[in-house]
Amino acid sequence: MHFNAYGGNGAALAAALVNMTDFSPATVEATLREHRMVRTAVNQEQVAELRAWAARLAPVFGERDQATQIKLVNDLLELTTAKPYVSAHDGREPHLHLFSVEADIVVRTRDTTSGGLAMALSFAGGERLGRCDREGCAAVYVDTSRNGRRRFCSLACANRVNVAAHRARRLAR
Numbered sequence: 001m002h003f004n005a006y007g008g009n010g011a012a013l014a015a016a017l018v019n020m021t022d023f024s025p026a027t028v029e030a031t032l033r034e035h036r037m038v039r040t041a042v043n044q045e046q047v048a049e050l051r052a053w054a055a056r057l058a059p060v061f062g063e064r065d066q067a068t069q070i071k072l073v074n075d076l077l078e079l080t081t082a083k084p085y086v087s088a089h090d091g092r093e094p095h096l097h098l099f100s101v102e103a104d105i106v107v108r109t110r111d112t113t114s115g116g117l118a119m120a121l122s123f124a125g126g127e128r129l130g131r132c133d134r135e136g137c138a139a140v141y142v143d144t145s146r147n148g149r150r151r152f153c154s155l156a157c158a159n160r161v162n163v164a165a166h167r168a169r170r171l172a173r
């Protein structure tokens, strides 16, 4: 896992899987690679397992009740088994691994995402694992902004809400 206070690639991958609509092997592989996973080849069955896992990750994002959010993350950790260890493989800087290198891509993804969410919750705070505030948008994100006040999944959603608010104010005048 490529660590930072916001859960590194693990939390970012968790958000990407939750937001994924196209669960085809090619798209899933591309997303895994984008989030620094290795040996990312997946078959139909593994894609189905990752889709089911994404559904388990989803409720962690945007959960405002701290006790509930902690329980959700602990339930994920309960299902993942790898022992953490430090590695400097391939000439890289020492970094934390939360998965066994021998494990298959589904297990490595589960370990990495649950570990990433646990890190984000512990080091940055649960409100950093957010869900878009625009009505009708369920996309999730990891808020890595300096002030931690991000409300929307994207600039597009932020703009749509701001334009609507602006219009409503003009109508009110």
Ligand SMILES: [Zn+2]
Residues within 6 Å of the ligand: 001, 087, 089, 095, 097
């Ligand atoms: Zn590594």
Ligand SMILES: [Zn+2]
Residues within 6 Å of the ligand: 132, 133, 134, 137, 138, 139, 152, 153, 154, 157
């Ligand atoms: Zn949105």
